Amino acid sequence: MKRLLFAAATLSMAAFTGSASAQQTVRIATEGAYAPYNFINEAGQPAGFEIDLGNEICLRAELACEFVITAWDSMIPNLLAGNYDLIMAGMSITEERLQTIDFTDDYYPPDPAVFVIRTGTAFDFDALAGVRLGAQTATIQAGYLQDTLATGNTVVLFDTFEGAVNDLLAGNLDIVMIDGGFVAPIIEATGGALVLAGPEVTLGGGVGAGVRKEDTELRDTFTRIIAEMKADGSLNALIAEWFDDPMLF
Amino acid sequence: MPDWLANVVGPDATFWLAYLTNGAHQAFYASFGYTLAAAVFGGMFAILFGLGGAALRRSRFLPVRAVGAGYALIVRGVPDVLFLLFFPLAFEQAVEWVIAQGVCTPENAGTGAWPPCPDANIFFSTGGYLAIACVALGIVYGAFASSAIHGALDSVPKGQVDAARAFGMSERQIFWRIRIRQMWIFALPGLSNVWMLLVKATSLLSLLNIPDIVNWAGRLGAPNYFPRAGLVHPDWRWKYYLALVVFYLVLTWASERFFRWLKRKAGHGLIADDAVAA
Known part of the structure; x- marks a missing residue:
């Protein structure tokens, strides 16, 4: 049977x-x-x-x-x-x-991860407090944000990195952390609305x-x-x- | 696009026509086939499960009746999203378990927790997932259909059954020739509602990694920053989702017209129109 x-x-x-x-x-x-x-x-x-x-x-x-x-x-x-x-x-x-x-x-x-903010905003990256940070879920950037910056700040994770960039543009986030490898076309395509800020962080192997x-x-x-x-x-x-x-x- | 057409419509329209007919958009248009297939085959399974469920509920044996009632009660109470996530996974693992009984030995056991050994692993293609999704939709909406059919079987006028008995038909003949035949007319309003729900539930196919219209609309609408990946544009998802809203409205509107026509047609000459309306 x-x-x-x-x-x-x-x-x-x-x-x-x-x-x-x-x-x-x-x-x-x-x-x-x-x-x-x-x-x-x-x-x-x-x-x-x-x-x-x-x-x-x-x-x-x-x-x-x-x-x-x-x-x-x-x-x-x-x-x-x-x-x-x-x-x-x-x-x-x-x-x-x-x-x-x-x-x-x-x-x-290993590609340094970078922070992106809206043009005209400024943050003290040595002592971030009370800011809303975004990244794509289950990425090395998400892991870094949760491990090092979660206390005192809000970390929001998105299914795609575009989701994070969208919410940054819309003002729902203050800072987005992404791979340095493709940040240049994003900054270019948003026509000056976004700029790089803070340190580069090398993550992963x-x-x-x-x-x-x-x-x-x-x-x-x-x-x-x-x-x-x-x-x-x-x-x-x-x-x-x-x-x-x-x-x- | 031929030159003469490009000259007629001008450069702007030419550009947008080319954009809206590129390979990615053609794949988007083709994916409407998944949605329609899921609706049609899901609907067929729903009728089958509905008939089965109604048959169980009319059984002479209490345990069988309880199974039929339990099916309707449980499945109707579970959100379709959850069931569509639960059923394919449970089905896949059940099949893998059955296969594992045949092929897995302690020697070839895998390192992961599941499946028991790599040979027992099965992989569903998009078509396979679509088939499972159709069955899952059939199970969920079959529970609703079984209530409509169960009620409709009781709505067949008693005089019709008595007349059939007077003609000397057996109970079996009465069931198939009188009850089932006339049941459809009374079940139609309920079944058309079930169809509407089922059509809307086809928007959940992307949950099973099927590249359906919702999936493609999200992909095509997502902002693109990289020129080599195509037109650079901001977040356009609302435009693509709006197209889907229109599609579903047209589909449900056409369905409603069809069912109205069918109700008129099916009731014709059998029973008075006001009896159907009631």
Whole structure:
């Protein structure tokens, strides 16, 4: 009976899932909302630095890869559940994340996080008190704000970094903390409404691809090719192509 | 766009037409298919679960009746958002558990808490999640439909049943040929309400990571600061959400017209119109 149930379940599943047969394809999760790391282009396809890099790594490793768009806040749980094999979503390597997943070597150097405020406002960054701070949820910036500035201030977290920037523009927040890597186009696009302020804070150990701890083979393959691309200069070339103010290896 | 058309409408309209027909927008328009599919198939499942639920509630055996009543009571009392989050997860883990019984051994056990071993993991594609969402919608709104159908079965005029009995029909024949056949007319007002609720609930598909219209509207409306990702624009989400508001209004308005027509059509010649209205 158990066997019969199992066979029936497998059969019915095979009709609309890609279970065992799709194992050869490496599925890479990305957010599609973190330009220039990853975004949805005008053609409706995933594009950006990480998509180019992921495709190049897969080409060199002779792997068939596929990018999956998924929400940022449930990305690690879904990796652990096996819904995809890798995360390439501008995810910084941190001690906290290393407790649950593993990372390849970094493919983008540690990027200082910056503070953004509205033009015309000013804050004493050495003694912040009573201000409203914003960041994207489950990011290194969010972790930093909660660990160091939560007492005496209000920390508000958003599903996307745009949410934080929107609320800063609307005056609901005083300060937003984001990755330095893509702050320049935001400041430019808001036409002088926002400015950088305060110190730069270096957080995390660079951006790497997240893998399940047991997938050591996949991790080592990616790390080997990332090292290869660092050595032959192609990684720096790719970074320079995508970032306005690139951090190079 | 052909040159002649561009010349006719001018550069501004040409620009916006090109923007509104780029690949990302085409994907947005295509995603309306998910919503409509969820409504249609969710509706079919709701009818099936509704008939099943009503059948259970009319059973001669008390435990079976209790199951039918419990189904309607419990599912109707749970917010559809919660059920749509709960059911797919529970279903996926249940299937994984069943598979694990067959393939997992202590040797290949995984390191994570779930699934028991990597081989037992299943992955649902968007189509798979859509199918599960349709079933979940069917279960939720089937509970509402079962009440409408249960009541409608009792509304079939007693004279019709007596007449059928006088003709020598068996109870089974009476149920299928008289009660079920005429029940629809009395159930229609209730079922049309259920359909309206179900149509609105299709806006929850994005909860299951289905790239539906709500998901795309949020993506396309989100401010873009990066020129290579497309047109740089501020927060436009309200414009896209407004388009969805209009879409749902048109859909529910058309549904209402359809059900009004159907009610007239179905009641025609069977029973007096005022009996249907009552």
